[in-house]
Amino acid sequence: MPFELIPVYLKFTFIWRAIIVGLLTSLCAGLIGVNLVLKRYSMIGDGLSHVGFGILAITVVIGLPPLQTAIPIILIVAFLLLRLRENSKTKGDAAIALISVSALAIGVTTFSLTSGMNSDMSNYMFGSILTLTESDLYVCIVTSTIVLLVYVLFYAKNFALTFDSDFAKASGVRVDLYNLFTALMTALIVVVGMRMMGAMLISGLIIFPPLTAIRLFKSYKMVAIASGVLSTICFIIGILASFVLSTPVGASVIITNLCVFCLCLIIGYMKILIKKHNRRLRM
Numbered sequence: 634m635p636f637e638l639i640p641v642y643l644k645f646t647f648i649w650r651a652i653i654v655g656l657l658t659s660l661c662a663g664l665i666g667v668n669l670v671l672k673r674y675s676m677i678g679d680g681l682s683h684v685g686f687g688i689l690a691i692t693v694v695i696g697l698p699p700l701q702t703a704i705p706i707i708l709i710v711a712f713l714l715l716r717l718r719e720n721s722k723t724k725g726d727a728a729i730a731l732i733s734v735s736a737l738a739i740g741v742t743t744f745s746l747t748s749g750m751n752s753d754m755s756n757y758m759f760g761s762i763l764t765l766t767e768s769d770l771y772v773c774i775v776t777s778t779i780v781l782l783v784y785v786l787f788y789a790k791n792f793a794l795t796f797d798s799d800f801a802k803a804s805g806v807r808v809d810l811y812n813l814f815t816a817l818m819t820a821l822i823v824v825v826g827m828r829m830m831g832a833m834l835i836s837g838l839i840i841f842p843p844l845t846a847i848r849l850f851k852s853y854k855m856v857a858i859a860s861g862v863l864s865t866i867c868f869i870i871g872i873l874a875s876f877v878l879s880t881p882v883g884a885s886v887i888i889t890n891l892c893v894f895c896l897c898l899i900i901g902y903m904k905i906l907i908k909k910h911n912r913r914l915r916m
Contacts, residue, residue, distance in 0.1 A: 636869065645753075647762065647765065648762070649764075650765050650767070650769075650770050651762035651765055651829060651872070651882065652769060652872065653770060653773070653774075654765055654769065654773045654825070654826075654828075654829055655775055655829055655868045655872060655886075656865055656868060657774065657777035657825075657883070658773065658777065658822060658825055658826040658829070658838070659838060659842075659864040659865045659867070659868040659886075660777070660781075660861050660865050661777050661780045661781060661784075661818075661821075662822050662826060662838040662839045662842070662864055663820045663838075663842040663843065663846075663860040663861040663862075663863065663864030663865070664780075664781075664784050664843055664857055664860065664861050665780065665784065665815065665818050665819055665822060665839065665909075666678070666838075666839040666840060666843040666860060666864075666909055667795075667843045667846070667853075667856055667857045668791055668795055668815050669708050669815070669819060669839060669840075669843070669862050670840060670843040670844060670847070670860040671701070671795045671843070671853075672794070672795055672815075674815070674816075675836070675839070675840050676729045677711070677714050677715065677752065677816055677819060677836075678732065678819050678823060678839040678840070679729075679733060679836040680714055680729040680730070680732060680733035681710065681711055681714065681733075681820050681823045682733075682823050682827060682833075682835045682836050683709050683734065683736050683737040683817060683832060684707065684710050684714075684732065684733060684734035684736040685703060685823055685824050685830030685832060686736065686737055686740040686758065686827070687712075687735075687736035687737060687738075687739045687743075688702075688703045688706050688707065688736075688740075688758055689703050689738035689740070689757050689827065689832075690739070690740035690741075690743040690744050690757065691739075691743055692738075692741055693744075694744075694747045694758075698768070699828075700768070700769055700772050700824060700825070700828070701768075701772065703824050704772075704776070704820075704821065704824050705730060707820045707821075707823065707824050708817055710819070710820070711817050711819065711820035712757070712813060712816065713819070714729055714732065714811060714816065715812060715816040737832070740757070740832075741844075745852070757827065757828075757831065757832060758831050758832050758833050759831035759833055759834065759881055759883055759884065760827070760828065760829045760830045760831030760834060760835075760881060760882060760883035761828075761829070761831075761881070762829055762872075764828050764829075764881050765828055765829060769825075769828055770848060772825065773825045776821045776822075776824075776825050779818075779821065780818045780822060783814060783818055787811060787814060790811050790812060791811065791815070792853055794808060794811050794812065795853065807869075812855045819839070819913050822835075822839070823835055823836075823839075826838060827881065829882060829883075830883040830886065830887075831881075831883045834883040834884065834886075834887050835883075835890075837887040838864065838868075838886065838887070838890070839893075841864075841867075841887070841890035841891065841893075841894055842859075842860040842863045842864035842867070842890065843860045843865055844894060845853045845859075845860070845890070845893055845894045845897050846859035846860040846863060848894075848897040848898065848901050849897060863890075863893065864890075865900075867886060867889045867890045867893055868886050868889075870889045870890040871885040871886030871887070871888070871890075872885065872886065874888075874889065
């Protein structure tokens, strides 16, 4: 039986490496995603994932360390995308979409011209736990620690900026600076998670948990906590499902998030129907 193979899988070092990277990435993505979704910055995460694929493709072809080379470049791109969204004469989301699609095309073309449409391209587009190395694990631990520390230290500022940036700016908060922090933290999570989730799927890890948490809770604090918890739980279920069904980890995690989100939608819709029914009975 497939379930009996799970203890066998857990004996391999690369599986535990993937679990640690996945849990840390999921937790950080769930927390950062709350700010991105509420501030309608979700396109930045999606754009960074596509740009990251293009950069990783070029680093692989040149022979440079993918993660170590991509992180500083992605941080610069995150800053540029944020400025582009806020100040561009072109509609912000449209401009980001143009850049992300162009970067994706450059990455695909780079792979096809050098080594063909091989497994490397598939791994970077859709993720693979086999591509995670020990150095990737250390990079993930460092970046996740930085993201969590920044998130906790600037929690109050992020809360104010998320709901009333004008008031925060009038109170002396440097709105542009804290928006930049959010974009940079998103960039770190995207680059680290891309090796396992893939460029096409990593944005789902940022978007789904906050959307689900918003359906369950009303306060910002509870939404943030629920988003982080749901993200890690969905990852655990997703990676176990991938072992049992022999499906890609990234796709399994995103489908798990989708199922949880749909379940919350159904529960919310049923609650509305029950409230309407109870009101009719009282009339």
